[in-house]
Amino acid sequence: MLPRSLHTERLRLEAIVPEHADGLWRAIRASLPELRRFMAWAPSASSANSRAFAEVMSRRWQEVTEWTFTIFHSDEPAGTISLSAYQSLFGLAEIGYWLRSDLAGRGLMTEAARAVADFGFDEIRLHRLELRAAVDNAASIRIAEKLGFTREGLLREASWAERGYLDLYIYGLLAEQRGWRQN
Numbered sequence: 001m002l003p004r005s006l007h008t009e010r011l012r013l014e015a016i017v018p019e020h021a022d023g024l025w026r027a028i029r030a031s032l033p034e035l036r037r038f039m040a041w042a043p044s045a046s047s048a049n050s051r052a053f054a055e056v057m058s059r060r061w062q063e064v065t066e067w068t069f070t071i072f073h074s075d076e077p078a079g080t081i082s083l084s085a086y087q088s089l090f091g092l093a094e095i096g097y098w099l100r101s102d103l104a105g106r107g108l109m110t111e112a113a114r115a116v117a118d119f120g121f122d123e124i125r126l127h128r129l130e131l132r133a134a135v136d137n138a139a140s141i142r143i144a145e146k147l148g149f150t151r152e153g154l155l156r157e158a159s160w161a162e163r164g165y166l167d168l169y170i171y172g173l174l175a176e177q178r179g180w181r182q183n
């Protein structure tokens with residue numbers, strides 16, 4: 001049985017359920033300028049889409065195919081962090097995240113990503129975790145570096161945001177590599 005909540009020094013991560021949708025929509029609404037720079041879903045974000053996302057991701061937990069946590073800060077939903085694109089045959093998944101803008105720059109997503117990477121390796125028994133970050137997403141690149149990921153290449157126009165197609169760096173972290181993390 002996989003744990004459905006993770007605790008870090010400052011955050012509580014809970015397996016997403018539909019009841020989180022309204023709080024997540026409030027956090028999205030408060031962060032749209034930043035989210036629109038990098039997230040393809042941001043321009044069409046809405047209360048209804050947040051609910052649909054929470055419902056789908058809640059089912060994926062039950063199907064053991066994808067793991068999205070709602071990030072709680074001061075008991076308020078403040079973002080999400082996911083392990084997606086899971087390949088059970090060879091233990092591969094990708095980590096992705098966003099956080100309410102007023103909480104950025106305090107090391108919170110580094111804290112959450114470390115806990116979810118541990119969940120992936122220890123509970124799902126991943127062999128390899130991938131992270132994709134736009135080449136101009138300095139904060140996400142820094143998170144990858146702090147968690148000990150290796151930059152492995154450049155994916156041309158592999159994502160999209162309102163400003164156009166985005167080139168992404170692809171990072172990989174292997175189970176055996178985890179000890180290399182910086183603080």
Ligand SMILES: CC(C)(COP(=O)(O)OP(=O)(O)OC[C@H]1O[C@@H](n2cnc3c(N)ncnc32)[C@H](O)[C@@H]1OP(=O)(O)O)[C@@H](O)C(=O)NCCC(=O)NCCS
Pocket residue numbers: 034035038039096097098099100103104105106107108109110111132133134137138139140142143
């Ligand atoms: C990216 C995001 C998740 C970062 O969350 P966060 O909690 O602010 O991240 P942290 O504070 O844990 O770490 C960010 C690191 O990047 C650094 N950083 C932030 N902005 C930076 C910038 N413009 N230039 C250089 N470094 C920057 C911070 O200083 C910090 O590094 P440090 O601990 O060495 O000082 C958040 O800004 C966000 O949700 N952005 C919009 C959505 C998004 O881009 N998601 C990721 C898609 S791959």
